[in-house]
Amino acid sequence: MEEATFLTRYARRVFVVHRRDKLRASKIMQDKAFNNDKIEFIWNTDVAEILGNPEQGVTGVRLKETTTNQERVFECDGVFVAIGHKPNTDLFQGQLDMDAVGYLKTSGHSTATNIPGVFACGDVQDSVYRQAVTAAGTGCMAAIDAERFLDHLPIAMPSGEGVTIEGEHISPDHEAIIMPDGNIVPNKAGAVNREP
Ligand SMILES: Cc1cc2nc3c(=O)[nH]c(=O)nc-3n(C[C@H](O)[C@H](O)[C@H](O)COP(=O)(O)OP(=O)(O)OC[C@H]3O[C@@H](n4cnc5c(N)ncnc54)[C@H](O)[C@@H]3O)c2cc1C
Numbered sequence: 001m002e003e004a005t006f007l008t009r010y011a012r013r014v015f016v017v018h019r020r021d022k023l024r025a026s027k028i029m030q031d032k033a034f035n036n037d038k039i040e041f042i043w044n045t046d047v048a049e050i051l052g053n054p055e056q057g058v059t060g061v062r063l064k065e066t067t068t069n070q071e072r073v074f075e076c077d078g079v080f081v082a083i084g085h086k087p088n089t090d091l092f093q094g095q096l097d098m099d100a101v102g103y104l105k106t107s108g109h110s111t112a113t114n115i116p117g118v119f120a121c122g123d124v125q126d127s128v129y130r131q132a133v134t135a136a137g138t139g140c141m142a143a144i145d146a147e148r149f150l151d152h153l154p155i156a157m158p159s160g161e162g163v164t165i166e167g168e169h170i171s172p173d174h175e176a177i178i179m180p181d182g183n184i185v186p187n188k189a190g191a192v193n194r195e196p
Helices: 002-007 027-034 132-151
Strands: 014-017 039-042 045-053 057-065 071-075 176-178 184-186
Touching: 002 014, 002 027, 014 045
Parallel strands: 014 039
Antiparallel strands: 045 057, 057 071, 176 184
């Protein structure tokens, strides 16, 4: 609905072709569209074909009623396809934390997800801006976060202990961390070893 309302800034009339007889958009967006004199709804209908030619561009669409399968040609100057806002994150269900819509949750200003070493960026993580440049920006953030994560993993030594870039030594049984100042702390989370 947001898109239809946006298009009324540039078009004299906007026809919303919808396959069902009601919308799933929020009530506030629906009311905005229903109250806009430039927007008209064509219910229970699919766009079966976009019609046009190289000289004139789009000249119309072939519409198909979903209840009767009846077809008709509808003249128009342009077609915009709304693809919806559901992020493509179904494969992460049950693994990565996500909100009710499916956007992956990240921690604070970072791109860290609930799984250490997994970082989320771009349209699967950003429900607000959803632009190429912001996706590229958060992609860069995720790359930096991933690099720092890898840098801080302990490297496995031949002795069996792990050593981090900060000079921490993780005991071979992974039970204790010897800090650079000699302090010994229990390794509660368990250390992850990286092959040298
Ligand atoms: C019609 C349209 C017009 C737009 N116009 C603009 C615009 O004018 N300006 C602007 O800034 N932004 C625009 N955007 C938004 C912009 O395209 C996105 O914000 C941006 O592409 C998001 O980048 P991304 O890397 O997060 O996701 P995507 O570009 O969607 O990249 C995700 C990639 O993951 C791949 N993938 C998906 N599932 C799997 C899987 N299971 N395994 C492996 N790979 C997988 C996909 O094939 C895809 O290559 C537009 C978007 C659309 C749809």
